[in-house]
Amino acid sequence: MTIYASERGSLNMIKRLAVLLAVLALVAAACGGESEDSSTTTEGPTETTATTSAPGGQTGGTLAEVTTRGMLRCGVSTTAIGFAEPQDDGSYTGFDADYCRAVAAAVFGDSTAVVFVGLTAAERFTALANGEVDVLFRNTTWTQSRDTEIGGDFGPTTFYDGQQVMGKKELLPNGDDSTLADIDGARLCTNAGTTTEKNITEGAAVVGATISLVTTEDFEQAMGLFRDNSCDLVTTDGSGLFGERFDAVAKGEIADGDWVIFPKAPISKEPLGPMYRQNDSEWADIINWVVYATFIADEKGITQANVDDAIASPPDPEAGRLLGVGDDELQSEMGLSSDAFANVISQVGNYDDIYVSNLAALGFSRTNSPNDQWFRGGLIYAPPAR
Numbered sequence: 072m073t074i075y076a077s078e079r080g081s082l083n084m085i086k087r088l089a090v091l092l093a094v095l096a097l098v099a100a101a102c103g104g105e106s107e108d109s110s111t112t113t114e115g116p117t118e119t120t121a122t123t124s125a126p127g128g129q130t131g132g133t134l135a136e137v138t139t140r141g142m143l144r145c146g147v148s149t150t151a152i153g154f155a156e157p158q159d160d161g162s163y164t165g166f167d168a169d170y171c172r173a174v175a176a177a178v179f180g181d182s183t184a185v186v187f188v189g190l191t192a193a194e195r196f197t198a199l200a201n202g203e204v205d206v207l208f209r210n211t212t213w214t215q216s217r218d219t220e221i222g223g224d225f226g227p228t229t230f231y232d233g234q235q236v237m238g239k240k241e242l243l244p245n246g247d248d249s250t251l252a253d254i255d256g257a258r259l260c261t262n263a264g265t266t267t268e269k270n271i272t273e274g275a276a277v278v279g280a281t282i283s284l285v286t287t288e289d290f291e292q293a294m295g296l297f298r299d300n301s302c303d304l305v306t307t308d309g310s311g312l313f314g315e316r317f318d319a320v321a322k323g324e325i326a327d328g329d330w331v332i333f334p335k336a337p338i339s340k341e342p343l344g345p346m347y348r349q350n351d352s353e354w355a356d357i358i359n360w361v362v363y364a365t366f367i368a369d370e371k372g373i374t375q376a377n378v379d380d381a382i383a384s385p386p387d388p389e390a391g392r393l394l395g396v397g398d399d400e401l402q403s404e405m406g407l408s409s410d411a412f413a414n415v416i417s418q419v420g421n422y423d424d425i426y427v428s429n430l431a432a433l434g435f436s437r438t439n440s441p442n443d444q445w446f447r448g449g450l451i452y453a454p455p456a457r
């Protein structure tokens with residue numbers, strides 16, 4: 072279905088839903104409701120009090136709920152090449168999907184204990200707020216409004232992205248030197264409920280370009296309209312465009328270079344990473360440190376292939392703590408088993424393993440990108456494990 076939605080309209084809708092859910096959660100809590108989903112509804116964007124084991128922290132109960140359920144419910148994109156690709160058995164592959172698996176490996180010692188929930192951009196925040204998912208790893212950009220108005224909190228950025236535009240080469244005489252000024256008069260498609268629809272509207276206005284913006288329920292629909300020329304251009308995070316173009320070339324649909332991605336410098340910052348319900352420090356710490364564990368292992372060259380050697384003989388004390396070897400490990404303090412992060416690395420991999428296995432083939436190199444480690448000029452940086 073194609074809809075035409077103003078950015079303000081969709082944001083207001085999300086706001087109204089978030090407020091409604093918060094109110095419903097309060098009512099359910101006050102009434103002690105025992106409905107089927109009362110345990111999850113009470114975790115909406117409301118403040119909760121610490122009741123369990125998180126030392127010095129707040130818990131919104133997500134860890135206890137996930138542990139009792141025995142499965143992680145992880146919100147991913149419906150389809151995002153390289154990040155979340157649905158498989159016939161209901162599972163997903165991809166960079167984001169692997170981070171879901173990493174959390175399951177940390178919590179259960181079993182990276183397969185995940186139910187993947189494919190969500191459109193417009194659905195994702197409601198699904199998180201009402202407890203349908205425990206965490207989003209869904210190409211989600213960390214923004215001020217999502218962090219505040221919508222009732223979410225964000226973990227460490229796992230992929231630094233930026234918005235670009237894609238068009239057919241015959242419409243773009245300047246090729247990938249095209250700029251936003253070249254989109255004047257274009258019919259432009261993207262999916263609703265995204266930063267990308269807002270950025271392109273603002274960006275076009277700044278350069279005085281008049282565009283006709285068509286928003287679709289999911290990005291595959293936007294690509295469908297682009298393919299049949301109902302839209303001249305599509306726009307989303309650069310990773311999404313490069314992924315779609317790679318896929319179309321691989322399937323023989325287009326020749327390399329038929330679809331042009333521009334401008335070379337993205338029009339926005341899109342820091343993508345995990346989002347969870349706010350005011351649940353215990354759960355936030357777990358998600359954050361799962362991600363940091365993958366960063367630190369990458370920093371130290373501890374990979375899925377060699378982690379057993381590192382466990383047998385840690386290269387340094389910090390690696391020993393992180394892998395749960397020795398008395399000063401910190402995972403037990405977090406409500407996890409001491410080998411939680413060893414399981415993450417051995418069952419899923421370090422940051423580079425996850426990046427390379429899912430994204431390298433699409434042409435994303437970490438070298439000279441913000442997704443490289445800090446000591447090589449990138450932005451991937453974890454606090455010390457001590």
Ligand SMILES: N[C@@H](CCC(=O)N[C@@H](CS)C(=O)NCC(=O)O)C(=O)O
Nearest residue numbers: 148149192211212265266289290311
């Ligand atoms: N990062 C942006 C855009 C996210 C987004 O929806 N990206 C597209 C393109 S990669 C996507 O995930 N599509 C899959 C879908 O529509 O389910 C946001 O957080 O708003």
